[in-house]
Amino acid sequence: MTTPRPTTNASLITNVRLADGRRVEVSIVDGRIAALGAALSREPGVPVEDGGDALLLPGFVEGHTHLDKTNWGLRWYRNEVGPKLTDRIENERRWRAESGHDAGAQSLALARAFLAAGTTRVRTHVDIDTDAGLRHLDGVLATRDTLRDVLDLQIVAFPQSGLLGRPGTDALLDRALGAGADVLGALDPALIDGDPVKSLDLTFALAERHRKPIDIHLHEPGEIGAFTLGLLLDRVAAHGMQGLVVVSHAFCLGALPERERDALLARLAELRVALLTTAPPSVPVPPLTACRAHGVTLFGGNDGIRDTWTPYGSPDMLERAMLIAMRYGLRRDDDLALAFDCVSGVAARACGFEAYGLQPGARADLVLVDADTLAHALVARPVRKLVVAHGRVVARDGALLAR
């Protein structure tokens, strides 16, 4: 008779609760959820982690940030910037030239903070411009490589200074997509580039050449934003890019007459174009209820975190979910769950992060918090008791473990 050999890379988490109240155990094998249910069978020798009656959540998803820009962990950056978008762009380029900002070290510091707070998938926009070239991309690629066993980093090659204004930007984006960027970014084709048709045509041509998805930052308000969005949707259809385009911000959808807005929402749904919101409280946002009614995917993110643009933001995606819920005036527990979806399942689908969730077969990215319910977790944002990434414990009580 031989003793059964314990499964390699297996572990068991006991004594946790799902958001629906069920008490479960989670069996993890080779970095994936093998089973989830009450009283799973225990193989001898498999390490057991007592969840201590914590609430079990899937690892969180950051749908839109700028890891390369952050001053996270550095001395406070005193913001004395003017109010216009171009003020902020110029200020940042000037400051970067002067400060010797290190996108590699900074992106790593913030990515680690995301991980400690339970986020295991991040879409980050990385500045590509004619001053910096691919320097920021190189830094973020290094961060991706460093954390490859615990964090999925999706990189958007983002022309922060515009695509048309500085000759050579398109060639840099082309190189960035060849060098490891996953997604092509874009920015205000009318109000920054001044030529929405030319800007969008160039963007779609680049994306098509590399067979990469698009994520466009569309801050353009009201009617001009609606016009640009219409041009964009024409090109999604023409290039067959259904399901491969995200429109970030889309402030215009929060400030249009209902009929015009609904016509755009219907087209967004038909072309499976998703919307990303940071849920800013001081500007219009895409309407959550109308998006859901039309079947338009709306997910969430921080945007920049403590950089020259903004003092705000946090690597805690429970806080972002709370801010989203507050922005949309949600109070009921079932409505707060929709806000959590924006930084978990819905965000994973919108960005194309695979094997996501709490079902068997999904990658074992798990978060344990001391909270009675999901709504409680959102508003209390408790310290993360345990974070599991790719099946292994990476953080306890809010702090990353030494590797």
Add this chain to the structure above:
Amino acid sequence: MTTPRPTTNASLITNVRLADGRRVEVSIVDGRIAALGAALSREPGVPVEDGGDALLLPGFVEGHTHLDKTNWGLRWYRNEVGPKLTDRIENERRWRAESGHDAGAQSLALARAFLAAGTTRVRTHVDIDTDAGLRHLDGVLATRDTLRDVLDLQIVAFPQSGLLGRPGTDALLDRALGAGADVLGALDPALIDGDPVKSLDLTFALAERHRKPIDIHLHEPGEIGAFTLGLLLDRVAAHGMQGLVVVSHAFCLGALPERERDALLARLAELRVALLTTAPPSVPVPPLTACRAHGVTLFGGNDGIRDTWTPYGSPDMLERAMLIAMRYGLRRDDDLALAFDCVSGVAARACGFEAYGLQPGARADLVLVDADTLAHALVARPVRKLVVAHGRVVARDGALLAR
């Protein structure tokens, strides 16, 4: 020769920084700031607290909350309430009758959490209605008494179910003002009471009889809110109550044509009527910039915290300041300081809390946090390293000391 006797009840805090960057020490005598400056003289025997290079802030002010309603520290309350104001009022009255909610214990729990987070002055609205009578007031009065040496609790007698709809409410308010309530509350004279003139006349008569200030919750939107606000301002002038009235919420001022809005702001300034905002991101708010331009006082508060109305809110007033700053789209450091004013000096003046601030003679209510700057403190909301109330240390590292 005699050794000088140390001053009774004296202490010294060294090694702290002001928001303007100056490094100072603070000498405290008999619960007040005796001196504040670089390298103060040290009397022998006076205990010295090393501030560890922390940022020194004045104790915070909560301008509008409902200590009596909160479920703070209890099991999570599952919110399944309908969307209307009356849904929430009815739901709460029903729930209170069923749950045996203890306003005394709950207000004490939340008040202690405020203190631990650095708030030493609180204006709380306490429900007075024909079901509960003065029961909630009695509970909050007990809390005020328990904490009288460390926390200023200003109590507003608040007709949460309306003044006119339930006969006998005015008599209860009359008794509440006689029993220790500091301020008379009021609620939507048109949309809840249905008779704005009668409701306001009754409110002002009651306030005049007791010589108490007024704090009215005005949720009425747009034009109806403007109409009610106009009626209110007429009565402030007629009753000579300049400087003694606060209008909480005042959503209407965020949604009027500029000319009409500015006419109301000019009257508010002239009559020294202050505005309180919780800075809700999903409804219009009084415009900060226009209020400042007209000389109208605007200050901040949470409203309810984790009760049957709302899952949100926090006893951390740095978080409220951050939410106010975000709501108004503030990004510059000097603008974030305005948001902090809303939960400190401006709130103290608006509520009539005396001896407030960091100048000699002010009561020694102090908060120390590890932050580079004031803006940093707002967005990072660090654990309170030290909280001093009435000259004595009441909390360290976020936890209240045993009394």
